Amino acid sequence: MDCKFKSEDEESKRKNILQMITRFFLSILFIACSYASFAQSLGDNMRGNGKIYVVVAVLVTIFIGIIFYLIRLDRKITKLEKETKINH
Amino acid sequence: MNVPQREVIQESIRNLYFHVCMWFSMMILFTVSVVNAVKYLRNNDLKYDNLSRQYAVVGIVFGILGYSTGMIWASFTWADPNNPATASFASIAKDPKLIGAAIALLIYFAYLVLRDSIEDLDKKARISSVYNIFAFALLFPSIWIIPRILESLHPGGQGNPALNPQDIDARMRMVFYPAVIGWTLLGVWIVSLKVRMKNLKEKTFYR
Numbered sequence: 001m002d003c004k005f006k007s008e009d010e011e012s013k014r015k016n017i018l019q020m021i022t023r024f025f026l027s028i029l030f031i032a033c034s035y036a037s038f039a040q041s042l043g044d045n046m047r048g049n050g051k052i053y054v055v056v057a058v059l060v061t062i063f064i065g066i067i068f069y070l071i072r073l074d075r076k077i078t079k080l081e082k083e084t085k086i087n088h
Numbered sequence: 089m090n091v092p093q094r095e096v097i098q099e100s101i102r103n104l105y106f107h108v109c110m111w112f113s114m115m116i117l118f119t120v121s122v123v124n125a126v127k128y129l130r131n132n133d134l135k136y137d138n139l140s141r142q143y144a145v146v147g148i149v150f151g152i153l154g155y156s157t158g159m160i161w162a163s164f165t166w167a168d169p170n171n172p173a174t175a176s177f178a179s180i181a182k183d184p185k186l187i188g189a190a191i192a193l194l195i196y197f198a199y200l201v202l203r204d205s206i207e208d209l210d211k212k213a214r215i216s217s218v219y220n221i222f223a224f225a226l227l228f229p230s231i232w233i234i235p236r237i238l239e240s241l242h243p244g245g246q247g248n249p250a251l252n253p254q255d256i257d258a259r260m261r262m263v264f265y266p267a268v269i270g271w272t273l274l275g276v277w278i279v280s281l282k283v284r285m286k287n288l289k290e291k292t293f294y295r
Contacts, residue, residue, distance in 0.1 A: 046164045047164055049099070050098040050099035050100075051097065051098045051099055051100040051164055051165070052098075052099040052100065052102075054100040054103065054160060054161055054164045054165070055099065055100055055102045055103055055106075057160050058103050058106050058107060058157040058160055058161060059106060061153065061156055061157050061160060062106055062110070062153050062157060065149070065152070065153045065156070066149075066153070066274075069149055069278070070278070073278070073281060073282065073285070076285065077285055080285065080288060080289055080292070083292060084288075084292050
């Protein structure tokens with residue numbers, strides 16, 4: 001009984017953390033979108049300012065790609081942790 | 089830091105530290121993957137098969153990132169909005185270097201499909217190790233040889249892309265080589281995470 005209560009508590013904690021992470025990334029995405037539109041109106045297009053915004057776009061692509069890959073890995077590890085908990 | 093001024097790419101020459109590093113890391117990771125595949129075939133130890141698989145997966149991730157960053161870069165340098173023949177990325181995507189890289193990546197996708205479609209552990213490891221060697225061998229014609237023979241918009245027709253002194257100089261090399269090492273180490277770190285996870289999974293499965 002006590003054990004079950006504890007695991008439920010942990011479960012809700014984990015859900016809270018996941019929600020926090022999701023919100024964090026959503027807000028980053030929102031900021032990035034607004035910044036992109038701002039930059040577009042500022043530097044009229046990607047070809048302006050010596051094409052430096054192309055480098056920004058490339059960096060953002062790599063960052064998002066690696067972060068999404070790591071989040072997927074994190075999810076798999078969480079699943080594994082849950083499975084090990086059931087076994088013991 | 090100052091960079092050499094080039095006509096078409098201008099300041100976007102700094103993409104060298106990202107786009108080109110992705111391909112360098114991919115090549116290094118695939119090389120380690122095939123070395124581990126050979127090691128598996130020599131020793132029949134599933135540890136090497138696991139390493140080989142994870143190195144290949146992270147190599148593929150870096151390859152996809154290299155491809156998509158190349159797409160963005162090409163869309164704003166090769167593509168010319170004033171010329172209807174090369175107005176968009178779609179019109180320049182028939183470049184031999186892009187097709188070669190796409191074929192190389194597709195061969196490695198097939199590696200994963202083949203691997204995960206076999207249930208038996210030893211058979212899976214043996215067949216996928218052999219396929220890994222073939223896939224690595226096919227990298228050479230598709231991304232090293234054919235793009236150098238055919239005419240292409242991508243630099244490197246006259247020698248090595250990105251390492252040519254006409255493209256970059258000593259100032260960029262000073263950043264570029266450490267960047268290659270850094271990106272590769274990032275890949276190796278992700279591989280080590282995946283390998284440890286797989287080991288843990290097997291331990292819990294067989295208990």
